[in-house]
Amino acid sequence: MHEWLQQHRDEGILLLQDLVRIPSTQGNEREAQLLVAKRLHRMKLEVDLWEPDGKTLEAHPFFYSPRSGFEGSPNVVGLLRGTGGGRSIILNGHIDIVPEGDRKAWWHDPYSGKVEDGKLYGRGATDMKGGNTALLLAIQAIQELGIRLKGDVIFQSVVEEESGGAGTLATILRGYQADAALIPEPTNMRIFPKQQGSMWFRIEIKGRSAHGGTRYEGVSAIEKSMLVVQHIRELEDKRNARITDPLYATNPIPIPINLGVIQGGNWPSSVPDSVKLEGRMGVAPEESLVQAKEEMARWLERLQERDSWFKEHPPVLEWFGARWVPGSVDPGHELMRVVTEHYRAVRSEEPVIEASPWGTDGGLLTLLGETPCIIFGPGLTQLAHYPNEHIVLDHLFEAAEIIALTLIEWCGIDESEEEIADGAEAEAIQPGESH
Amino acid sequence: MHEWLQQHRDEGILLLQDLVRIPSTQGNEREAQLLVAKRLHRMKLEVDLWEPDGKTLEAHPFFYSPRSGFEGSPNVVGLLRGTGGGRSIILNGHIDIVPEGDRKAWWHDPYSGKVEDGKLYGRGATDMKGGNTALLLAIQAIQELGIRLKGDVIFQSVVEEESGGAGTLATILRGYQADAALIPEPTNMRIFPKQQGSMWFRIEIKGRSAHGGTRYEGVSAIEKSMLVVQHIRELEDKRNARITDPLYATNPIPIPINLGVIQGGNWPSSVPDSVKLEGRMGVAPEESLVQAKEEMARWLERLQERDSWFKEHPPVLEWFGARWVPGSVDPGHELMRVVTEHYRAVRSEEPVIEASPWGTDGGLLTLLGETPCIIFGPGLTQLAHYPNEHIVLDHLFEAAEIIALTLIEWCGIDESEEEIADGAEAEAIQPGESH
Incomplete structure (x- = not known):
C-alpha cells in the first residue's frame, strides 16, 4: 500500500x-x-x-x-x-x-x-x-x-x-x-x-432613544448589551463546567459561546435604542440542539434579575442561519x-x-x-x-x-x-x- | 407691542x-x-x-x-x-x-x-x-x-x-x-x-480573529470594547464631577459622553478582531475643544492599566464629522x-x-x-x-x-x-x- x-x-x-x-x-x-x-x-x-x-x-x-x-x-x-x-x-x-x-x-x-x-x-x-x-x-x-x-x-x-x-x-x-x-x-x-454541534443566534437588546446631549433621558442599548455579553459569558462558564469528557481535557472551552457580531445605533449624537448581537453557540456531542436552545432562552430570561430594565424590555432571541448537529x-x-x-x-x-x-x-x-x-x-x-x-x-x-x-x-x-x-x-x- | x-x-x-x-x-x-x-x-x-x-x-x-x-x-x-x-x-x-x-x-x-x-x-x-x-x-x-x-x-x-x-x-x-x-x-x-460644545469621535478597538469553535485562540474585540465603554463612563463621571456651575444644577450629566454607534465583527462563528464605537463628547462652556480632545486621548492611554492587551493594541481614537464649539x-x-x-x-x-x-x-x-x-x-x-x-x-x-x-x-x-x-x-x- x-x-x-x-x-x-x-x-x-x-x-x-x-x-x-x-x-x-x-x-x-x-x-x-x-x-x-x-x-x-x-x-x-x-x-x-x-x-x-x-x-x-x-x-x-x-x-x-x-x-x-x-x-x-x-x-x-x-x-x-x-x-x-x-x-x-x-x-x-x-x-x-x-x-x-x-x-x-x-x-x-x-x-x-x-x-x-x-x-x-x-x-x-x-x-x-x-x-x-x-x-x-x-x-x-x-x-x-x-x-x-x-x-x-x-x-x-x-x-x-x-x-x-x-x-x-x-x-x-x-x-x-x-x-x-x-x-x-x-x-x-x-x-x-x-x-461539537453549533447554532447561530441573534439577540436584540433594546434601549430608549434620546439626544446625546441629554442622554440621561434615554437608555443606552450599548450599555445594556454589555450586561448581556457578561450574562452570556456566565452561561458559557456554567455549560462548560458540566463537560467532564476526557476527550475535552486539553480544551479550555469545550463548547464556547462565541459573540461574533455586534451592531447598534446609527448616529453618534443619539442614545442607541437597539443593539444586535450575533453569535455561535457550541452544542455538546451528547446534547441536542433543542436542549441547548432552551437553556439559552431560560438563561436570557434571568437577565431581569440582573437589571429590571429587562423585565419590561426582554432581549429578543432568534435562531438563524447555519447550524450543525x-x-x-x-x-x-x-x-x-x-x-x-x-x-x-x-x-x-x-x-x-x-x-x-x-x-x-x-x-x-x-x-x-x-x-x-x-x-x-x-x-x-x-x-x-x-x-x-x-x-x-x-x-x-x-x-x-x-x-x-x-x-x-x-x-x-x-x-x-x-x-x-x-x-x-x-x-x-x-x-x-x-x- | x-x-x-x-x-x-x-x-x-x-x-x-x-x-x-x-x-x-x-x-x-x-x-x-x-x-x-x-x-x-x-x-x-x-x-x-x-x-x-x-x-x-x-x-x-x-x-x-x-x-x-x-x-x-x-x-x-x-x-x-x-x-x-x-x-x-x-x-x-x-x-x-x-x-x-x-x-x-x-x-x-x-x-x-x-x-x-x-x-x-x-x-x-x-x-x-x-x-x-x-x-x-x-x-x-x-x-x-x-x-x-x-x-x-x-x-x-x-x-x-x-x-x-x-x-x-x-x-x-x-x-x-x-x-x-x-x-x-x-x-x-x-x-x-x-x-455645551460637542465633538464626534470614533474609537477602534482591536482583537485577534479565530474560529468561534476555538475562540480561546483569539481575543474578542467585543469583550475588549466592554472595557472601553466602562472606561469612558468613568471619564464622563470624572469630567462631570468638575462641573459646579449652578446653571447645571438640575442636569444629572451636564457634559455627557454619548456612545451612539457600535459595530464590530462580520461573522457569527468568528472571534471579532475589530469593534468601532462612535460617539459625541460634550464640551463644557468654558472648556476648549482641544482641552477636551487631549483629556480623552490621555484617558484612553490609561486603558493599559486596566488590561495589558491595550498596551500592545491601543485603541485608535479619531475625531470626525460634526463639532460645535x-x-x-x-x-x-x-x-x-x-x-x-x-x-x-x-x-x-x-x-x-x-x-x-x-x-x-x-x-x-x-x-x-x-x-x-x-x-x-x-x-x-x-x-x-x-x-x-x-x-x-x-x-x-x-x-x-x-x-x-x-x-x-x-x-x-x-x-x-x-x-x-x-x-x-x-x-x-x-x-x-x-x-
Missing part, C-alpha cells in the same frame, strides 16, 4: 491541483463534481450523480441552507460494491469551498494549487479537497492492487457542507447508509469520535480501534484523540443517517477559511494509507479463489500492513 | 407655514432664503444675500461641513440700520432643517404646516423656523410701529447649522459683528447664557438682564435660566465672532429632529414680544424730533411695556 502510494504520488498531487483549480464555491460545484464523477467511473465504481431536490429538502427538519434550489450543485456518490459478508462504510467529503476572501492577503493565486516546500496551496487544499483526494487515492489503491472487499465502500462527494449540510442530508434522504462512516475533514491528523461515537467503537491501530502503524506514534471544537456533516450521518461517523483527516485546522490555506502533502498520503488499510480491515478481504485472478497483487496485502 | 402682535397673528402663522412648506434641507435652502430676503426687503432692511465661498471656509480652522461647495445655499442678512449711538445686536437663526425621517411616523405630511389645537406641525416648525418667525415679527413690529432704534439690528438667516455651523462662520468671515447676539433655538422658553456668556451680562426682565413682564413668571445641553451657532458667534450670544426661543427642545415636530403658537408670539421689547431696550430708541413724523405711534412705546 505504502509503495503504491509512493508510486502514485505525482498523480495524487495532480488530482488535488485539478480540484483546487476549480473554485467550487456554493452554487458553482458542478465542474468539480463532474471531474470527481469521471474519476469514480474510471475507477469502476457505480456512479450516482444528482441535483438535490430543494422542495424535499426544505420540508425536512434538519434542513438548513440559505438557498432552496440546487441546480448546478450535484452530489456525487461512487459505490464500490463489496462481494458480500463485510461491513460497509461511508467515506464522505464536501466539495464546496468558502470564498477566497481578500486576494491581497494571498501569497499566490488562491486557485493556483502551487506546490512549494512539500505543501500545496489554494482555497480548499485543506478544507477539504486534500481529504477527498486521500479518499480517492485509498480506493484507487485498493482497486489497482486487486483487493476485493467484502463490504461496500460508499464514497460521497457532497455539496453545501459550509452552509449547513444540505448535501449530506440529501444523501441520507436518498437512502445511503452504512455500518460506519469517516469524514477526512482537516483535523491535522487527530481522530475525533465526537464533535453534534455527533458522538463511543471512543471504544470498532472503527475507532481500526483507525487508531493503522494510524500507529503508519505514523509510528500514538494518535491524538479528541472531541472536535466544530461541527461537520458527521453529526447528520451519526444522528439522522444512523451511521456512526468519526472524523480524521490531513489538513491544518487553523488554515481553513484563511488566506494561504495549504496542506502538507506527506500528511495527505499518510492519511490515504491509514484510510486504505482501515477499509481493508473494516470491510474485509474476499479471498475466494474464482476472483483472485483479477487482482494479481491482492494476496500480498494484509490489513494493518504498512511501512 | 402685544396688540400689534395680536393683530398680526394670522400673518405670522402664514409666514411660518410658508417657511415650513419649503423643505430646506442641506443643499436645498435657496427657495426659503429667497422668501426671507423678499420679506426683509419689504420690511425695508438692507439685504445681503450670498453663497458662502467653500474654498475660503475650508481653510478656516473652525470650518466643519460634510460639503465644500455652497451653490444653492445662500446666507441672507438683513440690516436694520440704527440712527447711531445705540448698542447693536445680531439675531441669528438657521434655515436648514434635518430630513423628515420616517414619513410613516408622522400624523400629517411633514411639510404641511397644519395648525391644530394651537400648534403648528411640520419639520422645522420648532427647529427653528418658529424662532426665525419670532425674530421677523419682532423686527416688523418695530418697523410698523414707527420705532427708530439707535443701534443696528442684524438679522441673519443662515444655512448649515445642522451640519457644523459653516453658514454662521461665513457671516463672521464676511465681517458681521455686534455688541451681543441672540439665537431663538428651541429652548422651550428657557434662557441659556451658556452652551461651546459658548459662555456671563449670566450677569447686560443682555441677560434685559431679556430676563421682559420675559418676566410678558409671561408673568420667572424664567428658567440654564446651560444648554447641546451646541448651537452661538458658540461660534461668542468665541470667534466676539459677539456674546445667548439662546432663547420658542419651540420644544425634545421635538427637534423627531416626527410630529411642532411648535406652540402662543410661545412663538410671546417670544416675539420679549425679543421686540429687548431690541428696543438694548438698541435704544431715537426720539429726536425730525424723524418722529415717520412713525406715528413710536412715542407710545416704551421698553419693558407689555400686556
Whole structure:
C-alpha cells in the first residue's frame, strides 16, 4: 500500500491541483463534481450523480441552507460494491469551498494549487479537497492492487457542507447508509469520535432613544448589551463546567459561546435604542440542539434579575442561519480501534484523540443517517477559511494509507479463489500492513 | 407691542407655514432664503444675500461641513440700520432643517404646516423656523410701529447649522459683528447664557480573529470594547464631577459622553478582531475643544492599566464629522438682564435660566465672532429632529414680544424730533411695556 502510494504520488498531487483549480464555491460545484464523477467511473465504481431536490429538502427538519434550489450543485456518490459478508462504510467529503476572501492577503493565486516546500496551496487544499483526494487515492489503491472487499465502500462527494449540510442530508434522504462512516475533514491528523454541534443566534437588546446631549433621558442599548455579553459569558462558564469528557481535557472551552457580531445605533449624537448581537453557540456531542436552545432562552430570561430594565424590555432571541448537529461515537467503537491501530502503524506514534471544537456533516450521518461517523483527516485546522490555506502533502498520503488499510480491515478481504485472478497483487496485502 | 402682535397673528402663522412648506434641507435652502430676503426687503432692511465661498471656509480652522461647495445655499442678512449711538445686536437663526425621517411616523405630511389645537406641525416648525418667525415679527413690529432704534439690528438667516455651523462662520468671515447676539433655538422658553460644545469621535478597538469553535485562540474585540465603554463612563463621571456651575444644577450629566454607534465583527462563528464605537463628547462652556480632545486621548492611554492587551493594541481614537464649539456668556451680562426682565413682564413668571445641553451657532458667534450670544426661543427642545415636530403658537408670539421689547431696550430708541413724523405711534412705546 505504502509503495503504491509512493508510486502514485505525482498523480495524487495532480488530482488535488485539478480540484483546487476549480473554485467550487456554493452554487458553482458542478465542474468539480463532474471531474470527481469521471474519476469514480474510471475507477469502476457505480456512479450516482444528482441535483438535490430543494422542495424535499426544505420540508425536512434538519434542513438548513440559505438557498432552496440546487441546480448546478450535484452530489456525487461512487459505490464500490463489496462481494458480500463485510461491513460497509461511508467515506464522505464536501466539495464546496468558502470564498477566497481578500486576494491581497494571498501569497499566490488562491486557485493556483502551487506546490512549494512539500505543501500545496489554494482555497480548499485543506478544507477539504486534500481529504477527498486521500479518499480517492485509498480506493484507487485498493482497486489497482486487486483487493476485493467484502463490504461496500460508499464514497460521497457532497455539496453545501459550509452552509449547513444540505448535501449530506440529501444523501441520507436518498437512502445511503452504512455500518460506519469517516469524514477526512482537516483535523491535522487527530481522530475525533465526537464533535461539537453549533447554532447561530441573534439577540436584540433594546434601549430608549434620546439626544446625546441629554442622554440621561434615554437608555443606552450599548450599555445594556454589555450586561448581556457578561450574562452570556456566565452561561458559557456554567455549560462548560458540566463537560467532564476526557476527550475535552486539553480544551479550555469545550463548547464556547462565541459573540461574533455586534451592531447598534446609527448616529453618534443619539442614545442607541437597539443593539444586535450575533453569535455561535457550541452544542455538546451528547446534547441536542433543542436542549441547548432552551437553556439559552431560560438563561436570557434571568437577565431581569440582573437589571429590571429587562423585565419590561426582554432581549429578543432568534435562531438563524447555519447550524450543525453534534455527533458522538463511543471512543471504544470498532472503527475507532481500526483507525487508531493503522494510524500507529503508519505514523509510528500514538494518535491524538479528541472531541472536535466544530461541527461537520458527521453529526447528520451519526444522528439522522444512523451511521456512526468519526472524523480524521490531513489538513491544518487553523488554515481553513484563511488566506494561504495549504496542506502538507506527506500528511495527505499518510492519511490515504491509514484510510486504505482501515477499509481493508473494516470491510474485509474476499479471498475466494474464482476472483483472485483479477487482482494479481491482492494476496500480498494484509490489513494493518504498512511501512 | 402685544396688540400689534395680536393683530398680526394670522400673518405670522402664514409666514411660518410658508417657511415650513419649503423643505430646506442641506443643499436645498435657496427657495426659503429667497422668501426671507423678499420679506426683509419689504420690511425695508438692507439685504445681503450670498453663497458662502467653500474654498475660503475650508481653510478656516473652525470650518466643519460634510460639503465644500455652497451653490444653492445662500446666507441672507438683513440690516436694520440704527440712527447711531445705540448698542447693536445680531439675531441669528438657521434655515436648514434635518430630513423628515420616517414619513410613516408622522400624523400629517411633514411639510404641511397644519395648525391644530394651537400648534403648528411640520419639520422645522420648532427647529427653528418658529424662532426665525419670532425674530421677523419682532423686527416688523418695530418697523410698523414707527420705532427708530439707535443701534443696528442684524438679522441673519443662515444655512448649515445642522451640519457644523459653516453658514454662521461665513457671516463672521464676511465681517458681521455686534455688541451681543441672540439665537431663538428651541429652548422651550428657557434662557441659556451658556452652551455645551460637542465633538464626534470614533474609537477602534482591536482583537485577534479565530474560529468561534476555538475562540480561546483569539481575543474578542467585543469583550475588549466592554472595557472601553466602562472606561469612558468613568471619564464622563470624572469630567462631570468638575462641573459646579449652578446653571447645571438640575442636569444629572451636564457634559455627557454619548456612545451612539457600535459595530464590530462580520461573522457569527468568528472571534471579532475589530469593534468601532462612535460617539459625541460634550464640551463644557468654558472648556476648549482641544482641552477636551487631549483629556480623552490621555484617558484612553490609561486603558493599559486596566488590561495589558491595550498596551500592545491601543485603541485608535479619531475625531470626525460634526463639532460645535461651546459658548459662555456671563449670566450677569447686560443682555441677560434685559431679556430676563421682559420675559418676566410678558409671561408673568420667572424664567428658567440654564446651560444648554447641546451646541448651537452661538458658540461660534461668542468665541470667534466676539459677539456674546445667548439662546432663547420658542419651540420644544425634545421635538427637534423627531416626527410630529411642532411648535406652540402662543410661545412663538410671546417670544416675539420679549425679543421686540429687548431690541428696543438694548438698541435704544431715537426720539429726536425730525424723524418722529415717520412713525406715528413710536412715542407710545416704551421698553419693558407689555400686556
